[in-house]
Amino acid sequence: VISLYDVRRYFVMGDFIVKALNGVTVSIERGEFTAIMGPSGSGKSTMMNLIGCLDTPTGGIVQIDGEGTVGMSEAELAFIRNQKVGFVFQQFNLLGKINALENVMTPLLYAGIGVRERKEKAIAALERVGLGDRMKHRPNELSGGQKQRVAIARALVNNPSILLADEPTGALDSNTGRQIMELFEELNSEGRTVVLVTHDHDVAMHCRRQIRVRDGRLEE
Amino acid sequence: VISLYDVRRYFVMGDFIVKALNGVTVSIERGEFTAIMGPSGSGKSTMMNLIGCLDTPTGGIVQIDGEGTVGMSEAELAFIRNQKVGFVFQQFNLLGKINALENVMTPLLYAGIGVRERKEKAIAALERVGLGDRMKHRPNELSGGQKQRVAIARALVNNPSILLADEPTGALDSNTGRQIMELFEELNSEGRTVVLVTHDHDVAMHCRRQIRVRDGRLEE
Ligand SMILES: Nc1ncnc2c1ncn2[C@@H]1O[C@H](COP(=O)(O)OP(=O)(O)OP(=O)(O)O)[C@@H](O)[C@H]1O
Numbered sequence: 001v002i003s004l005y006d007v008r009r010y011f012v013m014g015d016f017i018v019k020a021l022n023g024v025t026v027s028i029e030r031g032e033f034t035a036i037m038g039p040s041g042s043g044k045s046t047m048m049n050l051i052g053c054l055d056t057p058t059g060g061i062v063q064i065d066g067e068g069t070v071g072m073s074e075a076e077l078a079f080i081r082n083q084k085v086g087f088v089f090q091q092f093n094l095l096g097k098i099n100a101l102e103n104v105m106t107p108l109l110y111a112g113i114g115v116r117e118r119k120e121k122a123i124a125a126l127e128r129v130g131l132g133d134r135m136k137h138r139p140n141e142l143s144g145g146q147k148q149r150v151a152i153a154r155a156l157v158n159n160p161s162i163l164l165a166d167e168p169t170g171a172l173d174s175n176t177g178r179q180i181m182e183l184f185e186e187l188n189s190e191g192r193t194v195v196l197v198t199h200d201h202d203v204a205m206h207c208r209r210q211i212r213v214r215d216g217r218l219e220e
Numbered sequence: 221v222i223s224l225y226d227v228r229r230y231f232v233m234g235d236f237i238v239k240a241l242n243g244v245t246v247s248i249e250r251g252e253f254t255a256i257m258g259p260s261g262s263g264k265s266t267m268m269n270l271i272g273c274l275d276t277p278t279g280g281i282v283q284i285d286g287e288g289t290v291g292m293s294e295a296e297l298a299f300i301r302n303q304k305v306g307f308v309f310q311q312f313n314l315l316g317k318i319n320a321l322e323n324v325m326t327p328l329l330y331a332g333i334g335v336r337e338r339k340e341k342a343i344a345a346l347e348r349v350g351l352g353d354r355m356k357h358r359p360n361e362l363s364g365g366q367k368q369r370v371a372i373a374r375a376l377v378n379n380p381s382i383l384l385a386d387e388p389t390g391a392l393d394s395n396t397g398r399q400i401m402e403l404f405e406e407l408n409s410e411g412r413t414v415v416l417v418t419h420d421h422d423v424a425m426h427c428r429r430q431i432r433v434r435d436g437r438l439e440e
């Protein structure tokens with residue numbers, strides 16, 4: 001369902017080029033539960049952003065559900081981002097001016113769902129990550145791990161077939177992290193593809209496959 | 221050197237009160253290397269913000285170097301924040317419009333140091349955290365773990381006698397995290413007091429003392 005072929009992503013910094021991804025070829029099948037690991041700065045988030053159609057490669061092919069994303073229209077990319085993929089950002093990327101509930105309701109707006117159903121789904125998603133008592137808090141009125149869980153709830157609320165999570169337990173204690181991994185396992189057992197970046201070996205062990213990245217390439 | 225006596229920090233949310241800290245009494249001696257642990261939302265960052273004079277308690281006494289902070293003037297609090305304490309924020313809090321080097325130079329501005337010396341000290345601090353080759357990158361041109369290390373370099377550059385780090389290795393792989401812990405141990409062996417919040421047991425084991433927080437109180 002996710003296929004990368006010789007993908008490169010270069011950043012031009014004046015007369016210097018940062019090769020964040022330098023030729024990555026990998027396939028992830030539907031229903032996999034895969035961990036992406038590697039040193040800080042090795043290219044994991046860059047890879048996740050390309051899979052999630054939040055960024056475009058400098059070279060190579062990215063395919064989602066068998067369709068190449070290079071050359072797709074903005075509307076087609078937005079459809080993948082909003083309907084097919086749920087994305088948990090490494091820095092959460094919550095909207096600061098609205099509360100937790102409204103943040104989780106945001107993806108449902110694009111799906112054209114009525115406000116009462118949006119609210120019900122968002123409440124259910126927040127309760128699933130243990131934040132039923134923090135729904136009216138704005139992001140700056142939440143702890144780091146609570147913000148992370150709001151970001152997870154927002155990624156799940158649209159029931160996406162692919163869940164991409166960039167270090168989803170980084171700000172959580174081991175008990176709360178374990179609850180989130182159980183939630184991901186439940187979603188994967190329902191047939192969703194789960195790909196997560198992690199630095200935590202316990203989290204990686206929950207995944208059936210581990211992919212390692214170093215200096216923009218995959219390690220065999 | 222750090223003393224909290226029956227410290228409370230309440231947040232009023234409409235007609236509901238969140239008791240983020242609900243009676244904390246603890247003393248940390250000069251030269252200690254102490255870890256603060258506890259579940260997500262238990263009050264760790266709130267406690268660190270009070271120790272670092274970034275916030276004031278609802279009740280109780282906070283003393284730094286034997287002096288109570290409640291009732292201090294803004295100039296006295298700024299002196300503690302800029303000269304005595306180095307603070308690594310959980311969300312890094314880097315300034316987005318300037319590059320890594322300029323971010324690390326910022327605390328030296330308050331200390332009235334000339335620009336050439338500020339630059340030299342900032343370069344040394346960035347090299348110490350392994351980012352000598354990313355100095356001209358802005359925060360949005362850095363990976364999560366690289367941003368975290370810029371935040372660590374910025375906290376160290378003024379040679380503070382107290383280092384407060386809120387989850388300093390959360391975005392780092394185990395090797396990079398280990399390098400940062402070795403740096404903290406080196407600073408502590410020079411006599412600096414190091415207090416860090418962590419969810420990582422390996423990191424906590426590096427510290428000579430562990431304090432546990434739960435629901436705004438210390439666990440015995
Ligand atoms: N400005 C605020 N307004 C209202 N509630 C707040 C505010 N800041 C923090 N809180 C609440 O106070 C509690 C403690 O927050 P704190 O950030 O200290 O937790 P923490 O232990 O650092 O958690 P984490 O490990 O997730 O970072 C949380 O339940 C949080 O929702």
Ligand SMILES: Nc1ncnc2c1ncn2[C@@H]1O[C@H](COP(=O)(O)OP(=O)(O)OP(=O)(O)O)[C@@H](O)[C@H]1O
Binds near residue numbers: 360
């Ligand atoms: N916009 C950008 N401009 C320039 N360089 C960039 C940009 N974004 C990322 N980089 C560089 O590309 C490399 C890969 O970054 P990436 O965020 O993918 O790493 P990562 O594996 O997610 O690291 P971490 O574990 O620290 O989050 C890093 O060295 C980073 O400095």
Ligand SMILES: [Mg+2]
Binds near residue numbers: 045
């Ligand atoms: Mg990353």
Ligand SMILES: [Mg+2]
Binds near residue numbers: 144386
């Ligand atoms: Mg915190």
